[in-house]
Amino acid sequence: xxxxxxxxxxxxxxxxxxxxxxxxxxxxxxxxxxxxxxxxxxxxxxxxxxxxxxxxxxxxxxxxxxxxxxxxxxxxxxxxxxxxxxxxxxxxxxxxxxxxxxxxxxxxxxxxxxxxxxxxxxxxxxxxxxxxxxxxxxxxxxxxxxxxxxxxxxxxxxxxxxxxxxxxxxxxxxxxxxxxxxxxxxxxxxxxxxxxxxxxxxxxxxxxxxxxxxxxxxxxxxxxxxxxxxxxxxxxxxxxxxxxxxxxxxxxxxxxxxxxxxxxxxxxxxxxxxxxxxxxxxxxxxxxxxxxxxxxxxxxxxxxxxxxxxxxxxxxxxxxxxxxxxxxxxxxxxxxxxxxxxxxxxxxxxxxxxxxxxxxxxxxxxxxxxxxxxxxxxxxxxxxxxxxxxxxxxxxxxxxxxxxxxxxxxxxxxxxxxxxxxxxxxxxxxxxxxxxxxxxxxxxxxxxxxxxxxxxxxxxxxxxxxxxxxxxxxxxxxxxxxxxxxxxxxxxxxxxxxxxxxxxxxxxxxxxxxxxxxxxxxxxxxxxxxxxxxxxxxxxxxxxxxxxxxxxxxxxxxxxxxxxxxxxxxxxxxxxxxxxxxxxxxxxxxxxxxxxxxxxxxxxxxxxxxxxx
Ligand code: GCB
Numbered sequence: 001x002x003x004x005x006x007x008x009x010x011x012x013x014x015x016x017x018x019x020x021x022x023x024x025x026x027x028x029x030x031x032x033x034x035x036x037x038x039x040x041x042x043x044x045x046x047x048x049x050x051x052x053x054x055x056x057x058x059x060x061x062x063x064x065x066x067x068x069x070x071x072x073x074x075x076x077x078x079x080x081x082x083x084x085x086x087x088x089x090x091x092x093x094x095x096x097x098x099x100x101x102x103x104x105x106x107x108x109x110x111x112x113x114x115x116x117x118x119x120x121x122x123x124x125x126x127x128x129x130x131x132x133x134x135x136x137x138x139x140x141x142x143x144x145x146x147x148x149x150x151x152x153x154x155x156x157x158x159x160x161x162x163x164x165x166x167x168x169x170x171x172x173x174x175x176x177x178x179x180x181x182x183x184x185x186x187x188x189x190x191x192x193x194x195x196x197x198x199x200x201x202x203x204x205x206x207x208x209x210x211x212x213x214x215x216x217x218x219x220x221x222x223x224x225x226x227x228x229x230x231x232x233x234x235x236x237x238x239x240x241x242x243x244x245x246x247x248x249x250x251x252x253x254x255x256x257x258x259x260x261x262x263x264x265x266x267x268x269x270x271x272x273x274x275x276x277x278x279x280x281x282x283x284x285x286x287x288x289x290x291x292x293x294x295x296x297x298x299x300x301x302x303x304x305x306x307x308x309x310x311x312x313x314x315x316x317x318x319x320x321x322x323x324x325x326x327x328x329x330x331x332x333x334x335x336x337x338x339x340x341x342x343x344x345x346x347x348x349x350x351x352x353x354x355x356x357x358x359x360x361x362x363x364x365x366x367x368x369x370x371x372x373x374x375x376x377x378x379x380x381x382x383x384x385x386x387x388x389x390x391x392x393x394x395x396x397x398x399x400x401x402x403x404x405x406x407x408x409x410x411x412x413x414x415x416x417x418x419x420x421x422x423x424x425x426x427x428x429x430x431x432x433x434x435x436x437x438x439x440x441x442x443x444x445x446x447x448x449x450x451x452x453x454x455x456x457x458x459x460x461x462x463x464x465x466x467x468x469x470x471x472x473x474x475x476x477x478x479x480x481x482x483x484x485x486x487x488x489x490x491x492x493x494x495x496x497x498x499x500x501x502x503x504x505x506x507x508x509x510x511x512x513x514x515x516x517x518x519x520x521x522x523x524x525x526x527x528x529x530x531x532x533x534x535x536x537x538x539x540x541x542x543x544x545x546x547x548x549x550x551x552x553x554x555x556x557x558x559x560x561x562x563x564x565x566x567x568x569x570x571x572x573x574x575x576x577x578x579x580x581x582x583x584x585x586x587x588x589x590x591x592x593x594x595x596x597x598x599x600x601x602x603x604x605x606x607x608x609x610x611x612x613x
Contacts, residue, residue, distance in 0.1 A: 033156050034168040035242075036415050038222040040138050040211060041372070042301045048137075048180065048210040051098040052121040055091055056111065060118050062091060063147075063183060076120045077149035077181045093122040093181075101210060102140070104203030107340030114571065116202060121182045127212070129175050134215045134242070137180065138166040140208025140343075140371055144192065147183040159405060160193070161186070162333075162368035162390065163412035164208070182206065193405045194390040199583060200332055200367065201569040203341045208371050216298030218245050224418055225252070225292060227307045228274065229455050232320075235259070235277045235307065239294065241269035251295040254305075281320045282306030282421045284361035287382035306379060306421035310457060312483050315556035317457070317513045319384070319424070325612045326384065326559025327605045328362035329355050329587070330518060333370045334568040336592060342370075348377040354565060354588055356381060358598060359605030364517060364561035367392050367430055369413040379422035386459070386517075386561065387413060388427040391445070397437035406441070407448055414452045426453065429460040430517075431488055439477050446481035457483040461517040464489050470500065473507040484558070485510050488518035491550065492543045498531070501546035506554050513558035519547050520563040523597065524578050525589035535578050541596040548604050562601060566590060 037043065055062065055076060062076030074080070080089050099105065105112040105119055112119070127135070137150065143161030147154065150172045158165040186204030188196040223239035235257075241248060248265040257279055263271045280288045289304040308320055316323040335342040336350045352374070355363050363378055364386040378385050389409045396402040410428065417423055428445045432438055446458055459482045464472040472489065479485055485508065492498035508514060523540035531542035544562070551557060567586035573579035582590070587598040 033158070034136060034166050035221055036164060036412065037136055037138065037166055037213060037215070038220070038415075039301060039303055039419070040164075040166075040213060042303060043213045043215060043219075043299075045138070045211040045213040046125070046127075048123055048125055048212055049101055050123070052101045052123045052206070053093040053096045053098050054105070054122075055093065055096050055120040056115070057118045057120055058115075060185075062120055063118070077147070077154065077183065078152045079122055079179050079181055093120075099205075101206045102208050102341075102343045103205060104143075104201075104207050104341040105205040106201065106203050107338070108205075112204070115204065116187050118183060118185045118187075119204065121184060121206060122179055123210075124177065124179045125212070126176060127173055127178055129173060130214060132217050133170070134168055134217060134219065135170045135173050136166050136213045136215055137169045138164065138209075138211045138213055139206065140164050140210070142182065142184055142206050142208075143186050143202070143204050145185040145187075149181040149183075151178055152181075160409050160412070161207070162370075163409050164372075164416055165412070166213075169212075191396045191399050191402045193395060193402060193409060194367070194392045195395050197394065198367070198390075198392055199570050199572050200334075201571065207341045208343050215242075216296075218242065218248060218296070219299055220250070220294055220296065220301060222415070223294060223301075225303075225305050226419065226421070226455060227279075227309055230309075230311075232281070232309060233276060233278055235275045235279065236273065238270060238272040239263075241265060244269040248296060251293070253293045253295070254290050255293070256290045279307040282308040282379075283320065284382040284384065287380060287422075289380065303419065304380075305419055308421050310424045310455070312457065312513050314511060315513050315558065317424075317484065317558045323612065324361070324558075325608050326362040326515060326561070327360050327608055328364055328384075328386070328515075328559055328561035329358060329360050329601070330364040330366045330561045330564045331355070331370075331566070332366060332564060332568040333368070333374070334566060334590075336566060336590065339569070342374070345373045345377065348374040350592075351565060352377055352381050352383060354592075355383060358565075358587070358602050359609060362386070362424075362559060362561065364388070364427075366564070369409070369416070372416060375417055375420050375422065379420055383422060385420070385423045386425040386427055387417060387423050388430065389413060391429040391432065391442075393431055394433060395438075395441070397435065397441045403441055403444065406445060410445060410449055411452065414449065418453060423456060425457045425459050425484065427459050427461065427486075427517075431461055431463055434476065442478050443481050446478070459484040459486045459515065459517075462487040466495070467507065469505070470503040471505045471507050474510070479510045479512070482512070484513045484515055485556075486515040486517040488563070489516065490519060490521070492547060493521035498539075498543050498546050501550040504550050504553075508554065508556060510556075512556065514554055514556040515559040515561065516551055516554075516557070517561055518563040519551070519560075520544075520585045522579075522584035523595050524584055525567075525586075525591075525593050525595050527578075535584070537596040541600055544597040544600040548600070562587070 155167040221242040225237035228234040228236040253260045292303045294301040362384040368390040521543040529536035531538040570583045
C-alpha cells in the first residue's frame with residue numbers, strides 16, 4: 001500500500017510536502033559555504049569595492065516581521081522597487097546614502113560612531129557570464145554576523161569579523177545586471193569570539209575587499225608549498241581541486257629554482273609533491289621570495305613564496321637553524337592618518353615601515369587576523385609575523401558553539417596564510433583567566449592548530465602573577481601546549497611603579513623561549529613634563545628604559561612586542577583631553593609623530609641586532 005494512504009495524507013498535501021522538502025534541500029545546497037579559495041588575488045576577478053548603498057536598521061525591521069518572525073519574502077534582501085504609485089514599500093536602497101567599501105561604518109557616518117547593530121548594504125554590478133565558469137563571491141572580512149543575498153536569494157552567512165569567506169554564486173547570477181545585499185550585524189555577544197569585553201573599537205561593516213572571482217569549472221581551490229618539516233633541501237606540498245576530479249594535469253613550477261613538476265590529481269582531486277631543492281632561505285635581512293606558478297589547462301595561478309625553517313631549541317628560537325631575537329612591536333589593524341580600520345596596501349606599508357624604522361624584524365598582529373595585504377607586505381619587507389585569533393579575556397569556555405566559532409576562525413586564519421613564510425607563530429589566545437574549562441578549550445585549540453600546521457610555533461599571551469619579594473611568576477597549565485611561552489606585563493603602569501622595575505625578579509619554570517608579548521604605558525604625544533607625571537612622553541620614555549633593563553634579566557628572553565606601535569581607538573579609554581577614546585600606549589601618534597619612547601626601543605633594537613649578528 002502506498003505510504004500516503006497509510007498515513008492518511010491527501011495527494012495535494014503530499015505534493016506540498018515534497019515541494020517543501022525540495023525547497024529546503026535546495027536552499028541548504030545553495031547556502032553551503034564554499035571552501036575558501038586560496039590566493040584569491042591571483043585569480044581572475046572583478047572588484048566589488050566602491051560605493052554601496054546602506055540602510056541603518058536598529059530594529060532589524062528588514063529581517064523580521066512585526067511578530068519577530070524572519071521574513072521569507074519582503075525582507076530588505078529583496079531590494080524591492082515600487083511598481084505603481086499605490087504600492088507600500090518602506091525602504092529604498094537607491095535613495096539611501098552610499099558608503100565607500102571597504103571601510104568601517106563608525107568612521108564613515110557620524111550616526112554610526114558608536115553604533116552596534118544591523119546595517120544593510122547593497123551594490124549593483126554587471127557580469128558577462130562566460131559559459132562553464134564558476135563565480136565565487138569573496139569577502140576579505142565583514143564584522144561580525146553577515147547574511148549574504150544575491151538577486152534576492154540567500155547564498156550564505158558567516159560569523160566572525162576578521163577572517164575571509166566566500167560563496168559560489170554561479171547559480172543565482174544573472175547575465176548582465178545583478179545586485180548583492182548584505183545584512184551586517186556587529187552587536188557584541190557574551191558567547192561570541194571576541195566576547196562583549198575588549199580594548200579596541202568594534203568597527204562594524206564590510207571592512208575588507210569584496211571580489212567576484214570568475215573561475216574555471218575545475219579550479220585549484222587550495223595549495224600548500226613550503227620547506228618540508230626539518231629538511232632544508234626538500235620543498236613539499238599539496239594541492240586540491242574544487243571537486244574530486246581524477247587525472248587532472250597540474251604543473252607546479254618555480255622558475256627561480258629551475259624546478260618544474262607535472263602532476264596528476266588522484267581520485268579525491270588532490271595531489272601531493274616533493275622537490276629536492278636548495279632555495280635561498282627567507283630572512284628578515286634578505287626576504288627572498290620565489291615566483292611560483294601553478295598551471296592547469298584552465299588557469300595559471302601566480303604566487304610568491306619564501307622558504308625558511310622555524311623551530312625552538314631549549315630557550316632559543318632558531319630561524320633557519322640560527323638563534324634569532326624577535327625584535328618586535330604589537331600592531332592593531334588601525335588606520336594611520338585617519339579614523340577607522342586599516343585595510344589597504346598603503347596602510348600596511350605605512351605601519352610596517354614604522355616598525356622597520358624602529359629596528360624590528362618581527363610584528364605581533366594583534367588581536368585577530370589582519371588583512372592579507374598586511375601579511376604579504378610584512379613578508380616582502382622582511383618582518384616575521386605572530387598571527388592571532390580573538391580569543392581574548394573572558395570567553396564562554398563552556399559553550400561548545402563558542403569553541404566551534406574560535407576553531408573556525410583558527411582554521412580560516414591558517415587556511416588563508418599557510419603559504420606565508422613570514423608567519424612564524426600562530427597564537428591562540430590573549431590574557432585568559434585560568435580554569436579547567438579554559439584549559440580544555442585552549443588545549444583543544446592548540447592541538448587543532450598543530451594538526452593543521454606542524455611547521456610553525458604555537459603560542460598565546462599569558463599573564464604573570466605577583467609573588468612576594470618582587471618576584472613575578474609565570475604559572476600556566478598551557479605551558480605544555482605552546483612552543484614559546486609569552487606573557488603580557490604592565491609593571492610601571494597598571495602595577496607597581498617604574499622605579500620598582502629595578503627590584504623585579506622572574507620565576508619562569510619552563511625550558512622554553514620567552515616572548516614578552518606586551519608591556520608599555522600611555523603618553524599623549526606632545527605632552528611634556530617630568531618622568532613622574534603620567535601621560536607625559538617623559539613618563540613613557542622612562543617606563544620603557546626601566547622595563548627593558550628589567551626584562552633583559554629574563555634568561556630565556558627571545559623576543560619582545562611592546563604595546564603598541566600606534567595609538568588606537570578604544571571605548572574603554574575615556575579620560576577627556578588625554579585619551580578621548582584612544583588607547584595612548586602607542587609609540588607613534590595616530591598622525592605619525594614619534595613619541596620619545598619610540599627612540600628608546602630603536603636604540604635597544606640596534607644593540608640587540610649587534611648581539612645576534
Ligand atoms: C592588555 C591587552 C591589550 C590592551 C592593553 C592595555 O593586556 O592585551 O589588548 O589594549 O593591555 O592597553 O591595557
